[in-house]
Amino acid sequence: MARDRKFSTDELFQLTHQLLLTYGYEGFTFSILAEQLEVSRGTLYKYYENKDELITEFMLYEMSQFMLKLKDIHAQEGFEAQTEYLIDLIFKQTTIPELIEIGRHIPNTNEKVEKNKKQLDEQRMDMYYQLESYIQLGRREQRLKKNLPTSLILGLIFQTITIPNHFNVPRSEWIEGIKEIICHGMFLQN
Amino acid sequence: MARDRKFSTDELFQLTHQLLLTYGYEGFTFSILAEQLEVSRGTLYKYYENKDELITEFMLYEMSQFMLKLKDIHAQEGFEAQTEYLIDLIFKQTTIPELIEIGRHIPNTNEKVEKNKKQLDEQRMDMYYQLESYIQLGRREQRLKKNLPTSLILGLIFQTITIPNHFNVPRSEWIEGIKEIICHGMFLQN
C-alpha cells in the first residue's frame, strides 16, 4: 500500500559497518550515512531514534551471525582441530574485536539502546560459554597448560586479529605464524 | 618579566594523556581540557594552534620517554633476559600501544602537525630498529624459531598489552601467563 524503501537493511548495515571502521564511533554520523545512502538525513530518523540505536542494532545482527559460525566449533574433532578452526574463523571475521571495542563506548541514550546493550552483553557471555567448553576440552585432553587463566588464553587468541601487519607479510604466513606462537611459542625447544 | 603560567607543561601533558585515554581522539576537546586545567579555552590557543598540535607534541614527548627506557634492553645479557625485560617494560607503560593507535587518526591540520607526525614515524622506525637487533640476537642464539616474521613477533608482544582482563586475573599471574605463551605456547609438550 505504500512505496518501496530506497535502501534495504542489508545495505544499511553494510554501510554502517564500513563507516564505523573508517571513522570510529565518534566520527560516525547520520549526515555521512545519509549522504552515502543517497537519502535525506531525516529519513534515517524514521527508523532509528539516534545513531546509538542503529549501531547497537547492527552489532546485535553482526554478533548473531558470528555466533552461528562459532557454534560449529564443536563439530571439530579434538582440541587441536578446534583451535585451528577458531583462529581461522576469527581471521575470516576480522572486525569482530574492533566492533566489540567500539561497542564499549556507546552511551545509554534511550531505553532501546540500553536494552540492546544488555542483549549484546548476554551474547558476549554466550560466546564465552561456547569457548569455555572448548578450553575445558583442551584441559581434559591434557593438551593445555594447567596454570594459564582461561580468559587470558581466549583474550590472546582474539587479540591476535588486531596486530597491525605493517610490513605486509603474506596472509597465510601471518596466520600460520600466529598459530605456531600461540600453540608452541616463539622459542625453539632445546 | 611576565607573570607565571597557571599550569606547567607536565600538568598539561599528564591531563592530555588521561583525557585521551578516557574520551579518545574525537572526544578530546579544548573545552574539557581548559575546564580541568581551570583556565580559559582561549589560553590554550596561545600555545597550540589546535588540538592536533598539542596531541602530537605530547606523543613525541611520551615516545621519547619510552625510547630512553627501551634502549636499556641491550644492557640485559642474552635473548631470554631481553625478552623478559621487554615484556615487563611494556606492561609498565601500558598506554603506549593505545597512544600509537590514537596517533593513526590524527589528520594533518597544519604544517606543525605534519612535521610532528613525520617525527613520530621516525621514532617508530627507531624503535623498530632497537627491537630488530633484539630479534637478531634471538636468531643468532638459536633461541628463536626461524620461520616467524620479525614484525609478527614484535607486533604480538606489543599487542598483549591490550588484551582486556575482564575477570581481573591478578597482574603478576597475567603477565607470567603472557610470557609463558609467547615463549613456549599454550600447549603442553608430549
Place this chain on the structure above:
DNA sequence: AGTAAAAGTGACACTTGTGTCATTTTGTCG
C-alpha cells in the same frame, strides 16, 4: 613605584551535528 612583556580572558562569528515535523512524493489496492 612604574612599566613592558607575557599570561589570561571572554565575547563573537562560524561550523557541524542533532532531533523534529509539517509537507510532499510515491505506489498499491479497492
Place this chain on the structure above:
DNA sequence: CGACAAAATGACACAAGTGTCACTTTTACT
C-alpha cells in the same frame, strides 16, 4: 481512477566545538 498509507524530504531551532582577537591582569625587573 483516486485515495491513502508509508516513505521521503528539507527547513528550523538547538547544542557543542572551533578559532580569533581586542582587551585585562599579573608580576619581574629596572
